[in-house]
Amino acid sequence: MAVVLVAEDDQDIAAILTRLLTRAGHTVLHTPDGMAAFERVLADRPDVVLTDLGMPRMDGLELTRAIRRHPxxxxxxxxMLSGHLHPGDSQPVTAGVCAVLLKPCPNDKLRSVVQDLVDRGPHAHSDNGAACPAHRPVSA
Ligand SMILES: [Zn+2]
Structure with a gap:
């Protein structure tokens, strides 16, 4: 049981993710862009942030950097969940993302990655983010 914030500008995908994570027992907060997501993270301190890459106002990489910079x-x-990354793309890792999932992501994989991070809880990242102890390589 955890609070998961979903940052996703596509309403259909957001609805699917919300249903999936709610069924897995989590409380889901949804925001349609990275800027709104950052404000929500600040206000509600979710246990895990699940973010799309491409979003209006602030994208998923900028959102991740903003979270990592905030004490x-x-x-x-x-x-990070995205359809636009190439396997091995280092940008999300450098920004401080813990795990990268490519769309379409199988439901059980999404559930297990989120659950792993809920179980691990908050954890320190080095300045370049690459030292996330939970990091997994990009996988399809
Ligand atoms: Zn991490």
Whole structure:
């Protein structure tokens, strides 16, 4: 049981993710862009942030960097979900993402990655983010 914030501008995908994570027992907060997500992370301190890459106003990489730079939020686990990354793309890792999932992501995989980070809880990242102890390579 955890609070998961979903940052996703596509309403259909957001609805699918919300249903999936709610069924897995989590409380889901949804925001349609990275800027709104950052404000919500600050206000509600979710256990895990699940963010899309491409979003209006602030994208998922900028959101992740903003979380990592904030002294009170820096240890928040972040998962990135995207259809636009290439396997091995280092940008999310450098920004401080804990795990990268490519769309379409199988439901059980999404559930297990989120659950792993809920179980691990807040954890420190080094300045370049690459030292996330939970990091997994990009996988399809
Ligand atoms: Zn991490």
């Amino acid at each position: 009170d939020l820096a240890d928040t686990p972040v998962v």
